Amino acid sequence: MNPRSIAVVGASERADAIGTRVIRNLRFMGYRGRIHPVNPRYAEVAGLPCYPSLKALPERPDAAFLAVPAAQGPALMDEAAACDIHAVFINANGYADGDAEGKALQRRIEVVAKAHGIAVAGPNNLGLVNVHDGAAIWTPRYMSEIRKGPLALISQSGSIAIALAEDERKIGFAYLVTTGNEAVLTVADYLGHFARDERVGVMLLYLETIRKVETFARAAEEARMHGKRIVALKLGSSEEGRALVQAHTGSLAGEDRLYDAFFRKLGIVRVHDLDEMLETAVMLSAYPQPDASRSFVQVTLSGGEAALIADLGHELGVEFAPLAPATLARLQPAFPPYAAIRNPLDAWGLGFNPERIAAVLEALALDPEIGTIALAVDAPGAGGGDVPYACIMAEACVSLAARSDKRFVFFNNTSGTGPNAEVRAILDRARIPYLSGVGTALAAIGYCLRESLPRASAAAATLPRGWCQRALGDSEVARFRLLAEAGLPMAECAPISSAVEAAKAGARLGYPVVLKGSAPQLAHKSDLGLVRLGLGCAAEIVAAYHEVSAILARELPPGGPREIYLQKMAPPGVELILGVRNEPGFGSFILVGLGGIFVEVIAKTSLRLGPVDEREALAMLRETPAARLLEGVRGKGPYDAAAAARAIAALSRLGAATVGTLASLEINPLIVHEQGATGVDVLIEEVASAKRENAR
Numbered sequence: 001m002n003p004r005s006i007a008v009v010g011a012s013e014r015a016d017a018i019g020t021r022v023i024r025n026l027r028f029m030g031y032r033g034r035i036h037p038v039n040p041r042y043a044e045v046a047g048l049p050c051y052p053s054l055k056a057l058p059e060r061p062d063a064a065f066l067a068v069p070a071a072q073g074p075a076l077m078d079e080a081a082a083c084d085i086h087a088v089f090i091n092a093n094g095y096a097d098g099d100a101e102g103k104a105l106q107r108r109i110e111v112v113a114k115a116h117g118i119a120v121a122g123p124n125n126l127g128l129v130n131v132h133d134g135a136a137i138w139t140p141r142y143m144s145e146i147r148k149g150p151l152a153l154i155s156q157s158g159s160i161a162i163a164l165a166e167d168e169r170k171i172g173f174a175y176l177v178t179t180g181n182e183a184v185l186t187v188a189d190y191l192g193h194f195a196r197d198e199r200v201g202v203m204l205l206y207l208e209t210i211r212k213v214e215t216f217a218r219a220a221e222e223a224r225m226h227g228k229r230i231v232a233l234k235l236g237s238s239e240e241g242r243a244l245v246q247a248h249t250g251s252l253a254g255e256d257r258l259y260d261a262f263f264r265k266l267g268i269v270r271v272h273d274l275d276e277m278l279e280t281a282v283m284l285s286a287y288p289q290p291d292a293s294r295s296f297v298q299v300t301l302s303g304g305e306a307a308l309i310a311d312l313g314h315e316l317g318v319e320f321a322p323l324a325p326a327t328l329a330r331l332q333p334a335f336p337p338y339a340a341i342r343n344p345l346d347a348w349g350l351g352f353n354p355e356r357i358a359a360v361l362e363a364l365a366l367d368p369e370i371g372t373i374a375l376a377v378d379a380p381g382a383g384g385g386d387v388p389y390a391c392i393m394a395e396a397c398v399s400l401a402a403r404s405d406k407r408f409v410f411f412n413n414t415s416g417t418g419p420n421a422e423v424r425a426i427l428d429r430a431r432i433p434y435l436s437g438v439g440t441a442l443a444a445i446g447y448c449l450r451e452s453l454p455r456a457s458a459a460a461a462t463l464p465r466g467w468c469q470r471a472l473g474d475s476e477v478a479r480f481r482l483l484a485e486a487g488l489p490m491a492e493c494a495p496i497s498s499a500v501e502a503a504k505a506g507a508r509l510g511y512p513v514v515l516k517g518s519a520p521q522l523a524h525k526s527d528l529g530l531v532r533l534g535l536g537c538a539a540e541i542v543a544a545y546h547e548v549s550a551i552l553a554r555e556l557p558p559g560g561p562r563e564i565y566l567q568k569m570a571p572p573g574v575e576l577i578l579g580v581r582n583e584p585g586f587g588s589f590i591l592v593g594l595g596g597i598f599v600e601v602i603a604k605t606s607l608r609l610g611p612v613d614e615r616e617a618l619a620m621l622r623e624t625p626a627a628r629l630l631e632g633v634r635g636k637g638p639y640d641a642a643a644a645a646r647a648i649a650a651l652s653r654l655g656a657a658t659v660g661t662l663a664s665l666e667i668n669p670l671i672v673h674e675q676g677a678t679g680v681d682v683l684i685e686e687v688a689s690a691k692r693e694n695a696r
Contacts, residue, residue, distance in 0.1 A: 001175070001193060002133045003062035003087060004033045007054060009076060010067030011037035011045045018091055018139050019067035020046060022127070025143050029129065029136035036061060054083045063087035065127070065137055070094035073123065074108040081116040088113075089137055090122035096181045097124050106183050113184045125180025126158040129165070131173050132199055138176075147172040150201030150285055152194040154179060154187050156208045160274070164204070168418065169278050169436075171285055174199045188216035191230075195223035202284045204277055205232040205268075210259075213585030220266040229284045230268045233277050234259050257607050262586055265609035269447045275415070279435045279444035286433040287407055287448060293371030294449050295321045297364055298344035300376045301352065301389060305413055305438075306344040309376060312439055313344075318446040320344055321369070330363035352389055358396045365404045373397075374409040374445055376438065381417035394426040401430040410434045411441035475563050476518045479682050487650035488667070489643065490679040491567045502545040503538040505566045511536045512569040514680070517548040519555075519562045525681075528555060534569060541566070570678040574629045574639050575669035577605070578648060578679075580655030582662055582687070588655035592617070592648050593624045595669035610652030617648035630672060643677040644670065663687045 006026070011019030023035055023046045036059075037045035040052035051057050054064060054076070064085050066076050070092045080088050095106035106123065113120045121128065127137040131146050140162055149172015155161040158178045165176055174197065177190050187205060192215070194200045203223065210216050223230055236256055263270045269284070271277045298313070298320060300306045313320060320343040323331070331341050334356050335349040347360045364373050375397065379390035390410075397408040410427055412419060415437035424434050435441035477493040484490040494505040506513050517530035525531050529551055532544035545564065552562045577595035582588045590612055593605030606620035621627050621641060632638035647670055655665065666683040 001128070002130050002135050003137075005036065005059060005061040005063075006033060006137065007036045007038050007051075007057060007061040007064040007085075008067060009038040009054065009064060011039055011050065012042060013045060016141060017067065019065065021139050021141055022065055022067065022137060023048070025129075025136040025138040025140070026134075028143055029131070029138075029146075030134040031136065032134060034059075034061075038064075054079045054085065057083070060084055063089065063137070065089040065091070067091055067139075070098070070102060070105050070123065074105055074112070077109050077112045077118070077120075081112055081118060086117065087119045088121070089125075089127050090120060090180075090183070091125065091127065091139055092122075093124040095123040095183070106181060110183050118184070120184035121177075122180040123183060125178040126161060127178065129173075129176040131175065146176070149173055150199070151204060151281055152190075152197070152200045152202075153177065153204045153206070154190045154194075155204075155206035156180070156182075156187065157206055160206045164206075164274070164278070169282055171278075171281055182211055186211045186215070188212040188219050191216060192219035192222060195219055195226055195228060201228060201288060202281050203228065203230045204281060205230060205234075206277075207232055207234045208236065213262075217262075217266060220268060224267055227288060229288050230266075231277055231280050231284065232263055232268050232270050233272070233274065234263075234270060258581075258583060258586060258589060261589055261607045261609045271443070271447065275437065275440040276443050276447075279437075279440045280447050282433045282435055283409070283444045283448045286431050291371040291407060291449055293369060295370050296372045296374065296445065296449055297321070297323070297367075297370050298374050298376065299347050299360070299364070300344060301346070301348050301378075301386065303346045303348075305376055306346045309344045309438060309442065313442050313446075316439075316442050316446050317450065318442050319449075324367055324369060327363060327367040327370075330366065331360060334360050334363075354392050354396070357393055358399075361393075361396050361400055365400050365406050370406065372407040372409060372445065372449065374411065374441075376411055376413050376441075377423070378413055379420040379423045380412065380414070381420050383420070387420055387422060390420065390423045391426060394423050394432075397432055398426060398430040401432060408432045409441075409445060411438070412436050413438050415440070475565075476516075476682060477563065477565050479684060480679075483654070483667075483679065483682065486654045488647055488654075488679055489670075489677045490667075490682075491570055494566045496545065496564050496566060499542045499545050502541045502564075502566065506535065506538060506541040509566060509568045513541065514567045514569050515541060515544045515548060515564065516567065517552050517562065517564045519552065519560065522555065567680060570671045570680050571673050573671045573673040573677070574626060574637070575671055576626055576644060577666065577668040578651050578670050579667070580610070580651055580658075580662065580665040582655060582659045582664065588652070588659050590620075590648060590652035590655060592620050592626070592644075594626050594629075608652070611656045612649055612652045614642070614645040614649045617645035617652075618642075620648065621645065637674065639672045640675055640677060641672070643675075644672045647677055647679070661687060 008019045008022050011023055026035060035048055036057050037048050037050040039050055042050040044050050064080050073090055094102045096103050126139045129136045129138050131148050146165055147167055151171055151173045152175040153164055154177045156179050161176050161178045179187055194203050220230060269280055271280055298309050323343055328341055335341055364370055375393055377390040378385040379387045401408055419434045419436055427434050477495045480490045480493045496502040496505050512534045515532045515535060516525055518525055530548055535541050535544055548564055556562055575596035577593050579591040580588055588610045589607055590610040591605050591607050604624055606623040630639045630641045663685040667679045668681055670677055670679045
């Protein structure tokens, strides 16, 4: 990240040559280290002595930049290893982002790097800029001055890094890094470095994929421990986007919703475009820690703008809390008697003057429930509009900020020519963030209100007594029993092997009962007629037993595993699907949504990286249509949401404890009653290694 000397292989007298650009950019940034051009065709490049090879250098450089075609990369890596060079930058494309030959070239790079402990940046990238130390190992032809500041950008796209380097919001950068194909160094490695660098406050990630997931998670946790925030723009939310990601860097984007849950667990703010990224960076640079109150009041000078903000805020999930009666009473003198005072607040009231706007803001600042006060203004960067009003409002906020614990935020109603320099100069005295554009500003404010740093983990994930890997291959009845031991409210099951046994089991369980037939390869029992509901007497059970036995005989090869069992008929209620999905590197994901026949019709579920506790489980339920049904509809209910939350938490613990054994586990449905809940069907998929072990 800060080499004291660097060899630039491939530098030449051509002004647009990649190696020559690196030398030019190093000088532009005031690099204080030694630069050694390497090219056998020149004795001198850019006024510097030029050497024919790495072996011919007068010293061992800290790093080598390879500005050569991909085909020459492996041989130069061998030479770098022989010279004991520990850091190599590879700019060329045509490695893993190319064809089979390119992938083979990159594998050779990786083998050499691993054998000799060489840190490799790239291939297929632009390099990096260490702004504070002037190390611009950077290939773009044109380079602007970069303001020093607290941001560190890690981008898997070079062009995005170039665009953000312009720093239109004038926040200031500590580092700009492009990672390329990540043959050795990945986003996770750079993130870990920045987590420990005291000059970095906020980290911006432009991601197509995450290759070292566990290393990434540890780095994010370290950043959190140091009070630093991470903002991620992750691509691949659409099929088209995932295809483009794979074409660009030769990587897989992964399922997008898993990243949402992963980022949430790590306290990473996920944004959706570059404007949101920059505005959120402005917010977090000023207020890195979450607003504990989560209560937000918006102030405008226009009823129309207040209505627009209310609409956009609703779409973005920003809540405008009602103003307290005491606050309304303090505000009333600034408004006509007939005015409806509400949040968002049109502060024009009886007309604008400095004393009145100061009184309005003072009244809001005295409310102990309000954490953040945002002011929307018409103050374009080019001047005009309400710049004089905005300056007065800014001065009032600076005065209040000195004697109040409130968070103040300004934003222009349009992005246009950007924030006004005169207004910003006032706000900068109190480090009050000044955002641009209603939509992006509200999104940034919303992220900072909603996104909190991770809470303490849920209860430890341990396997229930009696659980073992072999049990996964046992009968469905055994699985029900093991899930019950794990704290899940599963229906009691009775295995049966004859009509007589079926009749006896029905009498013992109590009518009505359900008869089911199952086999490992039959996922949807009801579609095959293997589920018989509401059996109310022995004769019905016997008839159902013979019918289901015949279906199993028809559908399965002779001698294959099969099972018939009875369950007590569960009372009616709200049907949920609970699922666990274990992903290598990421961990265990827990999912909940409407179950039964609604799974494919209303495909709206909530997802978290587990384990979760019951409070988080209730929050998951509130994110789904199931929440409304659990509250009760048309005289039915309310239903036992607490029982559902206990089941979700228990399944999440089981999932986290079986990473490496279970690939997925699904309870569908879990029927939530007015009192309690019952899981009535289970589907389990083992990971491949567990399947092989059970087969042995």
